[in-house]
Amino acid sequence: MTDRTTATLRIGSKELELPMFSPAAGPDVIDIRKLYSEAGVFTYDPGYTSTASCDSTITFIDGEEGILLHRGYPIDQLAEKSHYLEVCYLLLYGELPTGPQLEDFQSLVTNHTMLHEQMLYFYRGFRRDAHPMAIMVGVVGAMSAFYHDSTDIRDPWQREVASIRMIAKMPTIAAWAYKYHIGQPFVYPCNSLTYAANFLRMCFAVPADDYVVNPILARAMDRIFTLHADHEQNASTSTVRLASSSGANPFACIAAGIASLWGPAHGGANQACLEMLEQIGSTDRIPEFIDRAKDRDDPFRLMGFGHRVYKNVDPRAKVMKQSADEVLELLGIDDNPKLQVAKELERQALSDKYFSEKRLFPNVDFYSGIILEAMGFPTSMFTPIFALSRTVGWISQWKEQLEDPKHRIGRPRQLYEGETLRDYVNVEDR
Numbered sequence: 561m562t563d564r565t566t567a568t569l570r571i572g573s574k575e576l577e578l579p580m581f582s583p584a585a586g587p588d589v590i591d592i593r594k595l596y597s598e599a600g601v602f603t604y605d606p607g608y609t610s611t612a613s614c615d616s617t618i619t620f621i622d623g624e625e626g627i628l629l630h631r632g633y634p635i636d637q638l639a640e641k642s643h644y645l646e647v648c649y650l651l652l653y654g655e656l657p658t659g660p661q662l663e664d665f666q667s668l669v670t671n672h673t674m675l676h677e678q679m680l681y682f683y684r685g686f687r688r689d690a691h692p693m694a695i696m697v698g699v700v701g702a703m704s705a706f707y708h709d710s711t712d713i714r715d716p717w718q719r720e721v722a723s724i725r726m727i728a729k730m731p732t733i734a735a736w737a738y739k740y741h742i743g744q745p746f747v748y749p750c751n752s753l754t755y756a757a758n759f760l761r762m763c764f765a766v767p768a769d770d771y772v773v774n775p776i777l778a779r780a781m782d783r784i785f786t787l788h789a790d791h792e793q794n795a796s797t798s799t800v801r802l803a804s805s806s807g808a809n810p811f812a813c814i815a816a817g818i819a820s821l822w823g824p825a826h827g828g829a830n831q832a833c834l835e836m837l838e839q840i841g842s843t844d845r846i847p848e849f850i851d852r853a854k855d856r857d858d859p860f861r862l863m864g865f866g867h868r869v870y871k872n873v874d875p876r877a878k879v880m881k882q883s884a885d886e887v888l889e890l891l892g893i894d895d896n897p898k899l900q901v902a903k904e905l906e907r908q909a910l911s912d913k914y915f916s917e918k919r920l921f922p923n924v925d926f927y928s929g930i931i932l933e934a935m936g937f938p939t940s941m942f943t944p945i946f947a948l949s950r951t952v953g954w955i956s957q958w959k960e961q962l963e964d965p966k967h968r969i970g971r972p973r974q975l976y977e978g979e980t981l982r983d984y985v986n987v988e989d990r
């Protein structure tokens with residue numbers, strides 16, 4: 561960021577000059593770090609609609625234009641020309657890898673996909689009907705009890721080890737959460753498969769049968785991983801950053817991110833969206849649900865629609881929609897009713913002024929569930945797959961924060977609306 565002019569803030573008769581910075585891209589920022597010490601006031605921004613919580617070089621979003629860049633590369637180019645592990649390298653280290661660098665990185669990840677055998681018993685503590693996200697939060701948090709040699713965040717080598725471990729082991733953790741949930745035996749990773757193919761095999765192979773990964777599904781799975789890899793300072797990434805600011809170990813921070821992602825307003829929207837499409841059932845019921853979404857007295861929202869930052873179509877949703885068409889056609893599922901409902905719902909919503917005036921468009925979660933369901937996943941696995949994909953984003957942002965000499969513990973203040981000072985009253989006098 562470069563110094564720019566200053567912003568003059570007048571409070572009563574007092575004037576305060578606040579420094580302004582111009583970023584590489586996006587809005588200028590006003591540096592308010594000295595505001596309280598010099599003017600004795602706080603800013604007020606619940607939901608952080610106008611607040612930059614950090615500086616970062618990883619991901620840039622232009623919500624007005626519907627642009628998403630990872631280290632400067634547009635998401636649609638990465639989704640078409642790259643693959644998930646190469647995008648992981650880009651997010652972690654800032655540049656696309658050379659051939660040898662990519663080979664080494666892929667080998668490193670591939671050879672760390674197994675879990676400590678003792679962790680098997682940790683799964684057995686859960687009820688079989690536990691949501692896979694509940695299992696993932698628990699298992700990832702428990703990793704700090706198994707991998708002590710990569711929990712010291714002050715040690716760059718241990719940070720690197722923890723980063724690779726998280727990216728490598730998350731597919732195994734998610735697949736085993738699924739297998740445990742459906743009562744099938746765990747399938748161990750297979751090093752001869754690609755990252756996405758390995759995940760599909762760990763989810764769908766059974767000991768009683770040979771399992772050959774469908775390359776179409778492996779490519780679609782890898783693209784879904786890429787589309788969810790990182791997304792600037794969203795709720796779960798901000799959770800990871802805030803948890804990490806206290807010096808918490810990486811596994812605890814990622815577990816906090818998983819917990820935050822689970823919410824239906826965030827990563828849980830892909831499951832909620834498919835359940836919504838099931839509830840709508842047919843295109844003739846779409847007007848009824850659009851009316852409910854527009855009714856301020858009705859808590860119903862169109863799941864997979866709207867976004868805090870995008871006031872244009874989420875570029876990931878465009879790629880996801882195209883992928884849904886391709887995958888369903890290649891699988892011979894031409895007349896998928898949920899896809900027909902989704903496309904008609906999108907068409908009707910986008911031609912309704914409520915959505916156009918509020919600039920509400922489909923987001924990454926609107927079409928992803930249709931592909932995942934066609935691949936054989938139950939809705940309960942949609943958010944775990946989002947968490948698996950976003951692990952590299954959380955880890956990259958976690959690493960960036962720890963390497964930033966400016967970073968300090970995050971400690972927001974508040975607008976206090978409660979009781980002012982009063983004396984205790986004994987119970988007999990109340």
Ligand code: SDX
Nearest residue numbers: 791794825826827829853861862863864865866867868918
């Ligand atoms: C993700 O932040 C990220 O980057 C997240 C994410 C990532 O990759 O990390 O992109 C992933 O979380 C995508 C979003 C998934 N969530 C959903 O699809 C759930 C449905 N969407 C909404 O809940 C909502 O749009 C949010 C939560 C996504 C955004 O909420 P905001 O920014 O706080 O917006 P808002 O709730 O203030 O809405 C502004 C207006 C409101 O109307 P008014 O009060 O002004 O009259 O738009 C309305 C809202 O009622 N609105 C909707 C709506 N979303 C917003 N109305 C109907 N249906 C919707 N989906």
